[in-house]
Amino acid sequence: MDSQSTIESSNYEDDFEDYEDDFEDDECEDEEVEQEKEEMPARQRAEIEEIKKAISAENEQIRATQTRSNRKTYEEEPKRDFEISQTSGPSRGTFIDFVAAKQREISSKVASKQKKRSVELLRLIDLDFSVTFSMLDLPPLNEYDVYIKNFGRTNTKQAFVQCNEDNVDRESQTDELDTVEKWTQHPGEGSLVCGGVNVSDASSSVATNVDSRRLTNFLKSACQVIAVLLEEDQAEYQASQNIQSKTASLSVSDGCSQLNTNLPFLHGRKVLCLRFSQVQRQTLLSVHSLPKEPGVAQLASNYIICVWNIWEPSAPQKVLVCESEVQCCCFGPGNAISVFAGTVDGSVIAWDLREHSIIHYSLQIGGQEWILRNPTFSTDGVLAAVNHSCAVKAVDPVSSAYFDNHGAGLSLLASQEGSSGLSFQLASLDESGLLNLWVVVELQKADLAGSLTDLGLIPGGKIKLIHSSSINVNSFFPRNLMQLGPPQTLSIRFLPSDPNHFFIGTDIGLVSHGTRHGLQTAPKLYKPQMNSVRPVQVTCIDFCHFGKTMFLVGCSDGTIRLHSVATDHPILQWNESTQGRPIQTVLWALTRPGMFFVLDESSHIYVWDLLQNDSKPVAEESLQLDRITTIAILGDPEKPSASSGLMLAKQSGAIEIQYLKKQWSEPHLNELETLHYILQKTI
Incomplete structure (x- = not known):
């Protein structure tokens, strides 16, 4: 048994490592055998040595034989060879492999422990399936992260402050209070009035919802209507008492009214100019000269411009003052909230009618307080070579007006001009032929301390004029006309259908045609049918308001010319209509469309009706007692049924409204086509 144990130990010496710790009992048995060997006699030890040598030789032989024959089989199936070697031992005894048994026992114990641990862990582990999951979670960057990313993190330091985010407000929900409205037809005795809410219950409350802008607009409209009604009632009362009742002073009118110019600061002043607004047809400008006798000492050296509403004739709505003589004036193309004027000194001045009265001075005149408004802006403060150096003869807004498809009348593009009426250009023409174009600008904020850069702007003003471009009108004339010197320009009109084109009257009997931008179009000059022997001035120009590009020209020799924009010579010319009076x-x-009015310097008014007679005026009026200084036309081309008439400014300073009869104010059937047919026959 000992020899077999030794053989098996040597056979499996390479397959197993040191298992001394696992087999402590076997080591103890080997020590006892060694002790017994030492106690044996010498002869027995010699026999044992010989037996060992024989066993070793036999083992070496068996090992060599097995190695050569079963090397391949042993490599593929080592366990099988191991079992065979156990069962095919020597016939002398039974072989038992304790090492393999011990190894199987250890492996069984380890496997049982792992199985037990897995069973215990499975009770604790509960797996589940997730239906939705995010492969990428990239929240958006806030403003601070974007700034840090773009700015970089080099040499930067982040500082944190307490933002009080932990201060959380809490709200409590309560029941809504019940309110009851009570109305009565009699005002209450206490603080409540008619239409109020009965708040006898102290716990009830009233929620007031007021639209201040809508209320302001309503009050403005209502005040205007009430003022007009009061004016009409006062006029009817005065007519019933035969106070200031006037009969029609012209044969073409069936009624007359008068603006109240009998005011202390207007006494003795001559009316120099009248101009209606193109949008608010009832709004009128009147320019008054210096007084003959100083009535109000504070205003003795100032020219005055009055803003009237002809339906409220008792007093002007605004009073504007100017130190220089005013040659011309106009409203802005939008609402009548801005006024512009040209002076004999070459300055263009502007007034903003929306300004608060606190920035202007007031004056007690005749027991009534009047607000006298100084110019908001004057080009005198524009220290540049582009400013006018001589008298400004005409100022006119460059509007976006156009003729509609039906030819019913002139329509203004109010949506393009803006409700404020400040998005436009203003043209000013002086007598030397310099045409300046200004851009009207409204400042966002007024400065009560004044401006250091805008020297022409009043402290607290918000409207200013910025120079846009200049045009030398004399460049449009041929060289042969410039030999005697540049002509003098007297008036300007813009083509209503295309404000890019302008027409300028000169002192040589010609009308110059130019454009603000783009190429020059023909004809450049509009001439009379025959050249006059003496110098003739083109004193006035006016366009037809009914879709046909025709305009009238009045001259200083009494000649009236009807021109078409497409031809240089007139369609019709009347030489002796005023008997030679300018x-x-x-x-x-x-x-x-077939009717126009003419005023000469001798205070004669001529009424022309081309449908009735195209060779001479159909009516003539003459006022010699109180001579007429200027006239303006009243009416609305889009509302022919509205009242129309003539505004007459007299030498005494009176301003009258002559309401035309229906036969002179209401259009005839197909009047425009008839006029076109008559003009075609004359060509």
Whole structure:
């Protein structure tokens, strides 16, 4: 048994490592055998040595034989060879492999422990399936992260402050209070009035919802209507008492009214100019000269411009003052909230009618307080070579007006001009032929301390004029006309259908045609049918308001010319219509396309109706007691049924409204086509 144990130990010496710790009992048995060997006698030890040598030799032989024959099989199936070697031992005894048994026992114990641990862990582990999951979670960057990313993190330091985010407000929900409205037909005795809410219950409350802007607009409209009604009642009362009742002073009118110019600061002043607003047809400008006798000492050296509402004739709505003589004036193309004027000194001045009265001075005149408004802006403060150096003869807004497809009348593009009426250009022409274009600008904020850069702007003003461009009108004339010197320009009008084109009247009897931008279009000059022997001035120009590109020209020799924009010579020319007296004003009617009015310097008014007679005027009026200084036309081309008439400014300073009869104010059937047919026959 000992020899077999030794053989098996040597056979499996390479397959197993040191298992001394696992087999402590076997080591103890080997020590006892060694002790027994030492106690044996010498002869027995020699026999044992010989037996060991024989066993070793036999083992070496068996090992060599097995190695050569079973090397391949042993490599593929080592365990099988191991079992065979156990069962095929020597016939002398039974072989038992304790090492393999011990190893199997250890492996069984380890496997049982792992199985037990897995069973215990499975009770604790509960796996589940997730239906939705995010492969990438990239929240958006806030403003601070974007700033840090773009700015970089080099040489930067982040500082944190307490933002009080932990201060959380809490709200409590309560029941809504019940309110009851009570109305009565009699005002209450206490603080409640008619239409109020009965708040006898102290716990009830009233929620007031007021639209201040809508209320302001309503009050403005209501005040205007009430003022007009009061004015009409006062006029009817005065007429019933035979106070200031006037009969029609012209044969073409059936009624007359007068603006109240009998005011202390207007006494003795001559009316120099009248101009209506193109949008608010009832709004009128009147320019008054210096007084003959100083009535109000504070205003003795100032020219005055009054803003009237003809339906409220008792007093002007605004009073504007100017130190220089006013040659011309106009409203802005939008609402009548801005006024512009040209002076004899070459300055262009502007007033903003929306300004608060606190920035202007007031004056007690005749027991009534009047607000006298100084110019908001003056080009005198524009220290540049582009400013006018001589008298400004005309100022006119460059609007976006156009003729509609039906030819019913002139329409203004109010949506393009803006409700404020400040998005436009202003043209000013002086007598030397310099045409300046200004851009009207409204400042966002007024400065009560004044401006250091805008020297022409009043402290607290918000409207200013910025120079846009300049045009030398003399460049449009041929060289042969410039030999005697540049002509003098007197008036300007813009083509209503295309404000890029302008027409300028000169002192040599010609009308110059130019454009603000783009190429020059023909004809450049509009001439009379025959050249006059003496110098002739084109004193006035006016366009037709009914879709046909025609305009009237009045001259200083009494000649009236009807031109078409497409031809240089007139369609019709009347040479002796005023018996040679200079024409001061020519105005095309606003409600009838075949009718126009003429005023000469001798205070004669001529009424022309081309449908009735195209060779001479159909009516002539003469006022010699109180001479007429200027006239203006009243009416609305889009509302022919509205009242129309003539505004007459007299030498005494009075301003009258002559309401035309229906036959002169209401258009005839197919009047425009008839006029076109008559003009075609004359060509």
